[in-house]
Each structure stands twice: as structure tokens, then as C-alpha cells.
Amino acid sequence: MKTMYDVRQLLKNHGTIVYTRDRSLDLSLMEEELRELYNWKIIDAEMFQLGLLILRNENKSIN
Numbered sequence: 001m002k003t004m005y006d007v008r009q010l011l012k013n014h015g016t017i018v019y020t021r022d023r024s025l026d027l028s029l030m031e032e033e034l035r036e037l038y039n040w041k042i043i044d045a046e047m048f049q050l051g052l053l054i055l056r057n058e059n060k061s062i063n
Helices: 004-013 023-039 045-062
Strands: none
Touching: 004 023, 004 045, 023 045
16 A cells, blocks of 8 residues: 555445545544554554555645
């Protein structure tokens, strides 16, 4: 996983599509969903960490 597209595809593959027209809110919701996937042990720690890193870097770029 390297890009926002990859994070969106991961969430989409697990039944989650996030789009609210508010980029900052989208990123927060995506992080929350990523945490849920990790807590339910659907994704491993490495994928979770990569996803968080990508989301947080994206959030920095919009602020």
C-alpha cells in the first residue's frame, strides 16, 4: 500500500466507501474504519500502520 487510492481500495474491498465532500472529514472517517479493520483482526499491523501513515500525510498536505 503506497497511495490514498490503495487505502480507498482496501476500505472498499471490505465494504466501506467514504465520501462526504469534506476532505478532512473523509480522512478522519477512513482512519476510524482502518482502526476497526485492525481491531477486528481483518488487516495486520503492518497494513494498519501503512494506512495510518498515508492518511496522516494526506491530512498534513490539505492543512
